[in-house]
Amino acid sequence: MALVKRFTQFVDPPNEGNITQVPESVPTLGTPKIETRGMSFFYGTKQALYDINLQIQSRAVTALIGPSGCGKSTYLRSLNRMNDIIEGTRVTGEVLLDGADIYNRDVDVVSLRKRVGMVFQKSTPFPKSIFDNIAFGPRIAGQTNKSELQVIVERSLKQAALWNEVKDRLKESAMALSGGQQQRLCIARALATNPEVLLMDEPASALDPASTARIEDLIFELKQNYTIVIVTHNMQQAARISEMTAFFCVGRLVEIGQTKQLFTNPTQKETEDYITGRFG
Amino acid sequence: MKQRDDIYERRLIWRHRVGLCFEWLCRLATMGALAMLVLLMGSIFSSALSPGRGSGLAPVSLTEISKTHEVNGNLTYAVSKVVGGDFCFKSDPEEKIKSFSSADVRDGKVVFNHNGKRASPLFDLTVREISPGKEPIGKFKDVGPGHIPLECPVPDVHPPQPAKPWGWLTWNFLTHGNSDDPLQAGIMAGFWGSVWLVGLTGLMVVPTGVGAAVYLEEYAKPTSLTKFIQLNIANLAGVPSIVYGILGFTVFSRMFGAFDKQETIVSLTFLQGFGFKPIDIALPLGPVILSGACTLALLSLPVVIITSQETLRSIPASLRHAAYALGATKWQTIWHQVLPASLPGILTGVILSLSRAIGEAAPIAVIGVAAHLSFAPGRITGISDLVQNPDKLLRAPFDRFTALPTLVYSWVNEASPNFEHVAAAGIIVLLATLLTMNGTAIFIRQRFQKWNRW
Ligand SMILES: Nc1ncnc2c1ncn2[C@@H]1O[C@H](COP(=O)(O)OP(=O)(O)O)[C@@H](O)[C@H]1O
Ligand SMILES: [Mg+2]
Numbered sequence: 001m002a003l004v005k006r007f008t009q010f011v012d013p014p015n016e017g018n019i020t021q022v023p024e025s026v027p028t029l030g031t032p033k034i035e036t037r038g039m040s041f042f043y044g045t046k047q048a049l050y051d052i053n054l055q056i057q058s059r060a061v062t063a064l065i066g067p068s069g070c071g072k073s074t075y076l077r078s079l080n081r082m083n084d085i086i087e088g089t090r091v092t093g094e095v096l097l098d099g100a101d102i103y104n105r106d107v108d109v110v111s112l113r114k115r116v117g118m119v120f121q122k123s124t125p126f127p128k129s130i131f132d133n134i135a136f137g138p139r140i141a142g143q144t145n146k147s148e149l150q151v152i153v154e155r156s157l158k159q160a161a162l163w164n165e166v167k168d169r170l171k172e173s174a175m176a177l178s179g180g181q182q183q184r185l186c187i188a189r190a191l192a193t194n195p196e197v198l199l200m201d202e203p204a205s206a207l208d209p210a211s212t213a214r215i216e217d218l219i220f221e222l223k224q225n226y227t228i229v230i231v232t233h234n235m236q237q238a239a240r241i242s243e244m245t246a247f248f249c250v251g252r253l254v255e256i257g258q259t260k261q262l263f264t265n266p267t268q269k270e271t272e273d274y275i276t277g278r279f280g
Numbered sequence: 281m282k283q284r285d286d287i288y289e290r291r292l293i294w295r296h297r298v299g300l301c302f303e304w305l306c307r308l309a310t311m312g313a314l315a316m317l318v319l320l321m322g323s324i325f326s327s328a329l330s331p332g333r334g335s336g337l338a339p340v341s342l343t344e345i346s347k348t349h350e351v352n353g354n355l356t357y358a359v360s361k362v363v364g365g366d367f368c369f370k371s372d373p374e375e376k377i378k379s380f381s382s383a384d385v386r387d388g389k390v391v392f393n394h395n396g397k398r399a400s401p402l403f404d405l406t407v408r409e410i411s412p413g414k415e416p417i418g419k420f421k422d423v424g425p426g427h428i429p430l431e432c433p434v435p436d437v438h439p440p441q442p443a444k445p446w447g448w449l450t451w452n453f454l455t456h457g458n459s460d461d462p463l464q465a466g467i468m469a470g471f472w473g474s475v476w477l478v479g480l481t482g483l484m485v486v487p488t489g490v491g492a493a494v495y496l497e498e499y500a501k502p503t504s505l506t507k508f509i510q511l512n513i514a515n516l517a518g519v520p521s522i523v524y525g526i527l528g529f530t531v532f533s534r535m536f537g538a539f540d541k542q543e544t545i546v547s548l549t550f551l552q553g554f555g556f557k558p559i560d561i562a563l564p565l566g567p568v569i570l571s572g573a574c575t576l577a578l579l580s581l582p583v584v585i586i587t588s589q590e591t592l593r594s595i596p597a598s599l600r601h602a603a604y605a606l607g608a609t610k611w612q613t614i615w616h617q618v619l620p621a622s623l624p625g626i627l628t629g630v631i632l633s634l635s636r637a638i639g640e641a642a643p644i645a646v647i648g649v650a651a652h653l654s655f656a657p658g659r660i661t662g663i664s665d666l667v668q669n670p671d672k673l674l675r676a677p678f679d680r681f682t683a684l685p686t687l688v689y690s691w692v693n694e695a696s697p698n699f700e701h702v703a704a705a706g707i708i709v710l711l712a713t714l715l716t717m718n719g720t721a722i723f724i725r726q727r728f729q730k731w732n733r734w
Contacts, residue, residue, distance in 0.1 A: 085604060110295070114607040124602040127621050137606040140616065142291055186602070193606060 031099065033058040033197060033227040034079060039093035041074055043086070048074045050252045051093070056197075056244075061219060061228045063238035063259065066248035067274065072231045075248070076199050079229065080116035081109050097197070114141060117190035121202040123182035125174035125189075130166050133174045133185060137193035152192050160188035161218050180211025187218065198222065200230040204237070216241050235275065239263050247271045295609055302611040303499055309491025310500075313585065314509055316578050319531055448705040457654025458687060462698035465691070467709050472656035473569070473681035474713065478638045480573035480677060481580065486630055488577075489584030490619075493626075496585070497592040498614055517582035525646030528575025533647040535564035548674075556671040561678050567648035569657050570677045575643050580633035587629025591622040624728040631721035635714050641685035651690030653682045684710045 032055035041049035049071045056062045064072045077083045078091060081102060095102050102112055114137070126133050134153040135143075143149060153170070157163040162184045166177070174185055183203060190198060200219075204212040219228060219241050232238050238245055239259055246256040247270070255268045266272045456466025500506045530536060544563040551558050565571045595618050603613040619626075658676030660666055666673065688710060691703035 080605065082601065082605060085601065110607045110609055113605055118605040120598065120601065120605075122598055124596075124598040126599065126602065126617055136603070136608075136616065140606070140608050140612045189602075189606065 032056055033098065034229070035094075035096045035099075036075075036078075037094040037096070039078070039091065039095055041071070041078055041083070042090040042092075043074075044088040048251055049078075052253050054246060054253055054256060056227060056229055058227050059223060059225065060244060061223050061230060061242040062244045062246065063242035064229065064231045064246050064248060065233070065235060065238050065274075066254075068233075070248045071251045072248050073201050076118075076201055076229060076231055079197070079199055080113050080118055082113075082118060084109060114193045115195055116197040116199060117193060117195035118199045119183070119186050119190055119201070119203050121205055123179060123186050123206075125177070125182050125185055127173070127175055129171050130174045130177070130185065131170040134189050134192045137189060141193065156188040156192040159191050159222070160184045161214065161221075162188055178211075180207050180214060183207060183211070183215060184218065187215075187222075191222075195226070197227045197229065200228065202231050202233060205233060212237070235263070247274065249274070295612075299609050299611040302615065303495070306491045306495035306499060309488045310495040310509070312488055313492045313513070313581055316581065319527065448701040449708055453702075453705055454709070458652050458682065458690075459654065460652075460696075462694075462696065462702050465699070465702050467684070467687060467706050469653045469656055470651075470682050470684045470687035470706070471709065471713070472660070473653075474638055474684045476569050476657045476676055476681065477572050477576060477644075477683055478634055478717075480569060481576040481637055482630065482634055484573065484577040485580050485584050485633070489581055489630070490588050490626060492581075492585050493588035493592060494614060494619070497589050498610070498618070513582050513585050517586055520642075521579055521640050522642040522646060524575055524579040525643030527578060528571055528643055528647045532565055532571035532574045533567055537564075539563045551671070551674065556674065559671070559674055559678065565678070567650070567680060568678050569681045571647050572644055572649065572681065572683070573677070575647060576637040576640065579640065579643060580637050583633040583636070584626075584629055587632070588622070588626045591625030591629070592618060594625070595621050624725040627724050627728075628721055631717055635717050638683075638717070639685055639710065639714060641683075641689045644683050644686050645689070649682055649686050650680070651682050651686050653680060657681045684713065 034056040036052050036054050039049060039052045040047060052075060054075075064075065066072055074083065078095060079097075079102075083089045083091070091103055097112070097116065101107075126136060128136075131153055134156050135149045138149060138152050143152070154163065154167075157166065162181060165181060166185075174182065177185060183206075187198075187200075187203070204215045207215065216237065219230065222228060230238075230242065242259045244256065245259040245262045247254045247262065247266075247268070249270055255262060255266060255271045257267070262271065263275060266275060452464075453466050454471070455468050456464065457469045458467075459465045496506065496510065546561045546563060548559045548561065599617055599621060600613055603617045608616065657679045658672040659679070660672050660676065684706065688703050688706040691699045691706055694703075
């Protein structure tokens with residue numbers, strides 16, 4: 001039933017002829033975890049996203065690809081309202097999480113961010129011990145029981161495949177970890193608040209190939225239990241780890257489809273140009 | 281399930297309230313800082329413009345003395361001559377008058393501060409040297425207005441001393457109060473005075489300065505008012521310290537002359553509820569530790585605000601974003617992440633400005649601090665004394681005091697021989713105190729910086 005609007009023109013407003021039926025191959029499994037309807041985004045007067053209609057399936061990886069500055073990060077941040085921090089931003093349209101609009105006035109941003117965790121491009125451990133890094137989220141949510149915190153820390157670190165490397169130095173500074181370890185620490189930290197959705201903004205772009213592979217393995221594991229949205233510049237990576245891929249260009253959603261289909265048989269010329277240009 | 285929702289709801293409300301409180305506290309700190317700075321300007325103008333009022337602490341002459349002519353609890357008696365060390369009044373059961381020394385005698389008069397008790401004290405005055413075991417060296421009765429003769433023996437004048445291994449920096453020097461005799465003069469009163477001064481200054485300046493910095497950096501919108509405040513704070517960091525001394529004298533020591541006609545005593549009787557003796561505070565405060573600490577707090581406030589702001593600004597935005605993304609509210613982010621991360625920088629600023637404050641002689645001199653005191657603030661003589669009379673801790677801030685730089689300055693100005701050596705020893709103590717403070721700052725910074733490697 002899902003209708004996906006497509007635009008052939010980036011600048012001109014869409015017309016009737018450009019709205020096409022979704023190909024049969026797009027899975028429409030139940031209700032989507034996240035859905036944006038007619039969502040536009042503004043930095044002050046500058047519009048960064050135009051009328052985005054996108055569904056994100058539960059317990060699957062959705063990759064967002066596209067050239068730099070096309071609004072992938074903006075879109076990702078609007079899913080847990082991290083854009084609220086930036087002065088003068090504005091959203092129109094709907095962003096539904098489990099069918100409820102997260103921009104509704106009575107939504108508590110703080111509890112929303114606990115449900116929708118985020119991992120940034122640059123790993124940002126807090127200048128504290130490894131333990132305190134992971135325990136920060138549960139602590140500010142009101143968890144003060146030390147033994148329960150220990151359980152949470154161990155569980156999160158195991159989920160992020162970091163436990164074996166750091167279990168003997170939980171009290172040491174997180175700043176002393178390697179880049180790849182820091183990024184997995186950030187993933188563990190995001191998992192500690194027990195989120196339903198994990199947003200990742202180019203989580204491996206600053207890492208060496210070995211660390212990248214570890215992160216990819218991790219994402220593959222995590223999608224059993226979490227809904228993951230990942231922004232990536234690396235198209236092989238998108239092809240390897242994601243079920244669905246969305247292609248953004250200049251603030252618009254050009255195409256969304258099953259990853260395999262989008263990479264082998266894109267319906268839009270822009271998508272094809274971008275993919276082939278990158279693949280060489 | 282319903283109950284858990286309720287709990288969660290309540291927690292949300294509380295989190296919101298705590299956040300608001302935090303913001304308002306920070307805003308209050310900014311307003312407090314601003315108000316003090318406005319006071320600064322106001323007091324300078326009021327001092328400059330008021331015609332010939334004179335100092336509220338000027339003594340009245342003996343012939344005028346009567347209950348109505350008492351000023352600020354100061355009674356003036358004429359004394360023929362006092363030479364030598366410190367004296368105290370023996371038969372003074374209520375301890376209305378504590379002690380005086382030859383330095384308190386000026387132009388044949390000595391001003392007694394009887395701690396603000398309204399009535400003229402009536403008692404037998406027996407003078408003896410304060411050192412234990414000394415015989416009384418003079419006796420006189422309170423005969424009301426009149427001349428009180430006081431004969432004291434003139435001590436020998438010491439010849440210049442030969443050099444010793446530790447020179448003048450002896451144990452006696454460290455543990456004794458000031459004296460007219462260079463061999464007896466010690467730095468104890470000044471050292472403890474400075475410790476109290478810096479401690480109270482720190483207590484006042486850290487919450488206000490950091491709070492104001494947090495408000496200006498994290499909460500305030502960049503309106504023209506904010507910019508104006510910012511500009512003012514930057515300017516005030518460069519105001520000479522003597523100007524702050526005038527502020528301290530007018531505002532804290534003299535209290536705008538509001539109590540010139542009749543002194544006022546505020547009695548903190550509620551302390552009895554905690555098992556302490558009530559404390560009487562005479563207004564205006566006069567040159568007590570609290571006045572000095574308030575003055576030095578104002579002096580260091582702009583620097584603390586500016587360095588704290590700079591440190592807060594240097595914390596990367598990514599740290600804040602990471603905290604927000606985990607569901608932290610604004611105040612949780614500031615309190616649990618931003619402030620701890622900026623602690624080394626803030627501490628550095630605080631210690632640097634406090635070590636500037638501890639070395640300041642000018643503002644302390646302006647508020648009227650005397651050099652010739654031989655007791656530590658609150659007359660605390662040691663740990664055991666403190667354990668027995670814990671209320672002395674509360675008394676100390678309202679006690680007269682002297683500070684290290686004041687002592688050094690007075691010794692340098694002393695005419696009699698050998699005082700130059702005493703001054704040199706005092707300077708060494710002052711430097712050692714400063715180095716210890718700075719060393720502590722560096723140590724703390726190193727400890728914390730280990731964690732902060734961006
Ligand atoms: N904080 C901001 N203020 C104003 N404009 C911004 C801000 N962040 C991003 N933009 C603009 O929004 C557009 C989309 O940026 P972004 O979402 O970061 O793109 P991407 O992640 O795809 O590279 C860009 O043109 C960028 O200049
Ligand atoms: Mg981006």
